[in-house]
Amino acid sequence: xxxxxxxxxxxxxxxxxxxxxxxxxxxxxxxxxxxxxxxxxxxxxxxxxxxxxxxxxxxxxxxxxxxxxxxxxxxxxxxxxxxxxxxxxxxxxxxxxxxxxxxxxxxxxxxxxxxxxxxxxxxxxxxxxxxxxxxxxxxxxxxxxxxxxxxxxxxxxxxxxxxxxxxxxxxxxxxxxxxxxxxxxxxxxxxxxxxxxxxxxxxxxxxxxxxxxxxxxxxxxxxxxxxxxxxxxxxxxxxxxxxxxxxxxxxxxxxxxxxxx
Ligand code: SAM
Numbered sequence: 001x002x003x004x005x006x007x008x009x010x011x012x013x014x015x016x017x018x019x020x021x022x023x024x025x026x027x028x029x030x031x032x033x034x035x036x037x038x039x040x041x042x043x044x045x046x047x048x049x050x051x052x053x054x055x056x057x058x059x060x061x062x063x064x065x066x067x068x069x070x071x072x073x074x075x076x077x078x079x080x081x082x083x084x085x086x087x088x089x090x091x092x093x094x095x096x097x098x099x100x101x102x103x104x105x106x107x108x109x110x111x112x113x114x115x116x117x118x119x120x121x122x123x124x125x126x127x128x129x130x131x132x133x134x135x136x137x138x139x140x141x142x143x144x145x146x147x148x149x150x151x152x153x154x155x156x157x158x159x160x161x162x163x164x165x166x167x168x169x170x171x172x173x174x175x176x177x178x179x180x181x182x183x184x185x186x187x188x189x190x191x192x193x194x195x196x197x198x199x200x201x202x203x204x205x206x207x208x209x210x211x212x213x214x215x216x217x218x219x220x221x222x223x224x225x226x227x228x229x230x231x232x233x234x235x236x237x238x239x240x241x242x243x244x245x246x247x248x249x250x251x252x253x254x255x256x257x258x259x260x261x
Contacts, residue, residue: 009062010106012172014044014130019171021048026128026164026184027100029053034094038083038103038113038129040069040076045102050075054094059083084112088120098125107132107176111151114139121158127185128164136163136181148247150209154202157192157251159185193255204258208246216249217242226261234260 005011014020024045029035029052040046040058046069049056056076060066063080070078079086083103091099101124105113110131117127131139134147139155140163141148155161165182169175195201207223208216217235221228235242238256240249249257 005062006174008108010039010108011041011062011065012104012174012176013042014104014167014171015173016171017044019165019167020044022165023104023128023130023182024048024052024102026182027102027126029100029102030097032094032097033100034091034097035100035102036088036091037076038101039106040078041065041104043069043072045104046073046076049102053100054097059086084109084116086116088117089123091120091123093123093125099123100125101127101129103128104130107135107178110135114151114155118154118158121187124187126187127159128182129185130167130180130182132176133166133179133181136183139163139183139185143250144248146247149212150205153205153251153254155185157195159187161185193252195255196259200261201255201258204261205246205254208249208254212246214245215243216240216246219246220261224261231261 029049031054033053034055035049035053037046037049037056037058040060046058050073058069058076058078059081060069060078061082066078066080093099101117117124138147138149138151140161141152162184163181164184167180169179207220210223211219217228217231220231232242234257237260240253240257
């Protein structure tokens with residue numbers, strides 16, 4: 001296969017069965033569960049999933065790889081599809097079982113895939129996703145840390161997040177240039193904090209982090225197009241010091257602030 005295509009599709013294949021087992025163990029599929037695998041590639045995770053789950057659907061964008069996985073794992077439903085745009089929301093929970101999503105994601109498109117999965121959270125119970133280590137750390141980052149941002153807030157609003165397994169480049173062929181880590185996401189039954197208007201909450205978070213170096217009042221005023229006085233009043237009413245920076249606010253504080261803007 002041409003190197004360019006391999007690079008574009010993030011085709012670094014896991015070659016360590018022990019790591020594959022540890023990834024699958026994070027969600028521990030049972031014979032009642034439905035698993036969606038994203039990007040099966042050469043099938044490093046697929047066999048383990050097929051052995052343990054009731055049903056496995058594998059989404060693979062590369063036609064040749066999809067055909068090979070289909071041939072090798074007769075019990076797996078292989079769909080040639082783009083995991084950024086697949087309709088996860090239409091998945092139905094098997095009786096008494098869970099819907100799990102597992103995958104060693106193509107790193108160049110991991111963010112849109114994560115956003116699509118979070119959008120479809122109502123149809124998903126748990127996920128184990130291999131990501132570039134920085135992205136995994138960002139999803140789990142607490143307020144006040146350098147990597148805390150809108151993706152951390154969105155993920156933690158809807159899921160319990162834990163960085164499970166760290167994986168060095170040597171576990172893949174060809175080895176990627178970056179370190180990898182697997183995050184375990186458990187979807188919460190309701191958002192972590194009550195939100196009046198979810199759209200407004202997301203707009204406030206986006207605006208605050210668009211200018212993360214600025215003081216909150218100035219960043220939000222510019223980003224939302226509202227007078228700085230109004231932002232200061234809202235922050236005061238929410239008990240948030242308007243001179244703080246976005247990266248220090250908890251999800252709860254963003255919710256309090258959004259409710260008053
Ligand atoms: N799961 C395998 C493993 O661990 O060895 C392969 C992982 S490899 C990092 C990423 C896989 O995702 C490749 O098989 C690639 O062809 C596939 N892929 C890339 N972009 C995709 C997309 N948008 N939708 C579905 N699959 C994609």
